[in-house]
Amino acid sequence: MSREFDIDPDDYVREKPGHQFLVRTEAYTDADVFELEMRRIFERTWIYVGHESELPDAGSFKTAQVGRQPIIVLRDKQGGLGAFFNRCVHRGAALLREAEGTVQELRCPYHGWVFDLSGKTRLVSERNDPGGYGPGFEQPEGLVPVPRLESYRGLLFVSMDPQIVPLERYLGLMKEVIDAKLDLSPTGRIVVASKPYVARYQGNWKLQTENIVDAYHFMHTHGAFVKLQAKFGDTTGDFGVHKGRSTREMREQRFRGATWSCLYGHGYAQVPAADTDALLDGEFGGLYRALHAQHGDEGFARIASKVTSTVFPSMGMIHQQIRVWRPISPEETEVLIYPYEIEGAPEAFNAGMLRSQERFYGPSGFGMTDDTEIFARVTQGLRADHVKWLVFDRGMDTDEQTASGDFRGLPSSEAPQRALWREWSRLMRRSASEA
Ligand code: FES
Ligand SMILES: [Fe+2]
Known part of the structure; x- marks a missing residue:
């Protein structure tokens, strides 16, 4: 375009x-x-991405598409829900390709970086190997969250627009x-x-x-x-x-x-x-x-x-x-x-x-x-x-x-x-x- x-x-x-x-x-x-x-x-x-009952346990996830953007909705260990772009912060591989399922953690299939259920970077593989990352390395904190995620009576919606009106309105x-x-x-x-x-x-x-x-x-x-x-x-x-x-x-x-x-x-x-x-x-x-x-x-x-x-x-x-x-x-x-x-x-x-x-x-x-x-x-x-x-x-x-x-x-x-x-x-x- x-x-x-x-x-x-x-x-x-x-x-x-x-x-x-x-x-x-x-x-x-x-x-x-x-x-x-x-x-x-x-x-x-606001784009509908799923219902809370589809994400019953820690690690339950759904993937969705919001316009062109692939996203993940994921339940963390505390029972909260997060929405992230379905994209490894290293070099961009989609972390999940299934429509739904359960994971213990998100392990990127490309070079093995690992993210926990709240999206935080938990492991940069071979980080300190020769030719690895030096002391000045700014390790990405974790997956990039989708700006907004709200629920109305269990119906989950996300928005890419941080300024959008609240879901209920x-x-x-x-x-x-x-x-x-x-x-x-x-x-x-x-x-x-x-x-x-x-x-x-x-x-x-x-x-x-x-x-x-x-x-x-x-x-x-x-x-x-x-x-x-x-x-x-x-x-x-x-x-x-x-x-x-x-x-x-x-x-x-x-x-x-x-x-x-x-x-x-x-x-x-x-x-x-x-x-x-x-x-x-x-x-x-x-x-x-x-x-x-x-x-x-x-x-x-x-x-x-x-x-x-x-x-x-x-x-x-x-x-x-x-x-x-x-x-x-x-x-x-x-x-x-x-x-x-x-x-x-x-x-x-x-x-x-x-x-x-x-x-x-x-x-x-x-x-x-x-x-x-x-x-x-x-x-x-x-x-x-x-x-x-x-x-x-x-x-x-x-x-x-x-x-x-x-x-x-x-x-x-x-x-x-x-x-x-x-x-x-x-x-x-x-x-x-x-x-
Ligand atoms: S693209 Fe994910 S670890 Fe390299
Ligand atoms: Fe019809």
């Missing part, structure tokens, strides 16, 4: 409040825009979404126990950010699923996020509730539970009644609602899964899906949630393959860049801005998609010298 490359965000995102919202084709396809996104978005926001309205999802547990905790399902799709990372909160596409993109469910019935009981026994019922179920465009680029779509009494009297009534007693009517209604959500730029919570996506190039993205368990819920409840997810997501699910096919089609279509703009106007005239600055939209409004582009535009506006 040329150092001088810069963009005028107004050439890429055009908003005329109340009635027009356009995004330029090159925002998805241009290699220079992509490089700028790595610096100005992925290295300037960044999450804003999304805290309520996360709270409702985690409060489905009587202990308020989830457990990420399984390895992720990992896939790649042909398309830009923002297609996933847009799609995970796109209520509008469902009845169309997933038409085959809709027909099958209408024919064979809704078999997912309490667990389904795709409710309804007929096409009409499915449409009605989906288009209730609200969509949100949140500050800092987050978005979500919320559908209230069709019948909370049925939950309280149903198979898992014990769990639901305890939650109702704990959180009251309003809190329980929030917990029982179905929410699909995205935390800008690249993490989402949908159904009972955490989803992370990682940009690889303008036209390639990796997606990791982590199903989680609700701590304290009956075994059959967690099993049912997992079966229900398998039905829609993953390689043999009915739904996710539809979306990745659509992403490839969009990618193909966008190559026709003689056509300049994509249209994101839907629902603008009925969106309402709240006192907090967020926007509330009607059920199939493109409010959550506009959240992404508003924040994209804000962050890409920084001058090249800051990037």
Whole structure:
């Protein structure tokens, strides 16, 4: 990337409040825009790197990618968590290549330097051998920490920007979404126990950010699923996020509730539970009644609602899964899906949630393959860049801005998609010298 490359965000995102919202084709396809996104978005926001339950013991680690930067999240001997650049301070070798695991210490495979679990340099191999390091040697203190690491209810985020706003402020309205999802547990905790399902799709990372909160596409993109469910019935009981026994019922179920465009680029779509009494009297009534007693009517209604959500730029919570996506190039993205368990819920409840997810997501699910096919089609279509703009106007005239600055939209409004582009535009506006 040329150092001088810069963009005028107004050439890429055009908003005329109340009635027009356009995004330029090159925002998805241009290699220079992509490089700028790595610096100005992925290295300037909070990026989700894992859940505390994935790091249970001293020496438990996860590796992650924050934009272009490889990092390690590691639990030390005192039980604390640290995040470091995954790079030996000697001559740069990545210390860990596995996605996760447990180590006693970090031993560099290149020349054998050793770092302890809090990142401190413990051994410089053959330090005093002939031709080794002299008395004036300034031994690096240890691995270089990532500037910020914060947790919200066990969800771990890092940022490369030391000046970034605190995580809780960044999450804003999304805290309520996360709270409702985690409060489905009587202990308020989830457990990420399984390895992720990992896939790649042909398309830009923002297609996933847009799609995970796109209520509008469902009845169309997933038409085959809709027909099958209408024919064979809704078999997912309490667990389904795709409710309804007929096409009409499915449409009605989906288009209730609200969509949100949140500050800092987050978005979500919320559908209230069709019948909370049925939950309280149903198979898992014990769990639901305890939650109702704990959180009251309003809190329980929030917990029982179905929410699909995205935390800008690249993490989402949908159904009972955490989803992370990682940009690889303008036209390639990796997606990791982590199903989680609700701590304290009956075994059959967690099993049912997992079966229900398998039905829609993953390689043999009915739904996710539809979306990745659509992403490839969009990618193909966008190559026709003689056509300049994509249209994101839907629902603008009925969106309402709240006192907090967020926007509330009607059920199939493109409010959550506009959240992404508003924040994209804000962050890409920084001058090249800051990037
Ligand atoms: S690069 Fe790690 S010890 Fe040399
Ligand atoms: Fe979809």
